[in-house]
Amino acid sequence: APAIIPPRGEPPPPPDAAIASAREAARTAPTLQALRELLESFDGCALKQTASRLVFADGNPEARIMLVGEAPGRDEDIEGLPFVGRSGKLLDRMIGAIGLDRSKVYIANVIPWRPPGNRTPTPQETQICLPFIRRQIELVDPDVLVTLGNPSTQALLGTTEGIMRTRGKWRDYDTGKRTIRAIATFHPAYLLRSPSYKRLSWQDLRSIATVLAV
Known part of the structure; x- marks a missing residue:
């Protein structure tokens, strides 16, 4: 079925229809640019109406490593790039600690539009956006996710456990075409609130560096 893209100003389709439409649309995108254009015209997620702009990605689409957060915040909504505020600066320092910068990584979020007031995205909003981020991962085709x-860990790695139990463990992420090595770690915003966990996050980064060195 063709993607359901209502004219601007009309209410978004009901959730099940929006999720089906997102799956159908995401599947048809042959390139990252095509996927971005699809998201620009996709009206199945109400977050688009309140956000300033689409926050698609930053970094190098040819990178061997892809990092995925949850959703854009205020700074990201203004600039149209993921991780540009305080947590973005910390993320830059984190990847810098293992010899990487934004020219060597690809960064995105599960949700590409800022939720109003930085509220937590609803499960329904996450389900609608999930096919797009899954397709983005498939098109970037990194060695490490x-x-x-x-x-983002629960949405993409299909776990219900908390980050304390999931972080630092390697698991498989299946794109349908190949299996990518995946690992969860703390969100930089969490580390800003709880700096004592930076030590554990450093262990995760070293583990990532070891795998990338192979």
Whole structure:
């Protein structure tokens, strides 16, 4: 079935229809640019109406490592890039500690539009956006996938456990075409609130560096 893209101003389709439409649309995107254009015209997620702009990705689409957070915040909504506020600066320092920068990584979020007031995305909003981030991962085709924080870890790695139990353990992420090595670690925003966990996050980063060195 063709993607359901209502004209601007009309209410979004009901959740099940929006999820089906997202799956159908995401599958048809042959490139990252096509996927971005699809998201620009996709009206199945109400978050788009309240956000300033689409926050699609930053970094190098040819990178061997892809990092995925939950959703954009205020700074990201203004600039149209993921991880540009305080947590973005910390993320830059984290990847810098293992010899990487934004030219060597690819960064995205499960949700590409800022939720109003930075509220937590609803399970329904996550389900609608999930086919797009899954397709984005498939098109980037990294060797290592890093989920940052609980929401992106639970959404992408299919676990219900908290980040304390999931972090630092390697698991398989299946794109349908190949299996990518995946690992969860703390979201930089969480580390800003709880700096004592930076030590554990450093262990995760070293583990990532070891795998990338192979």
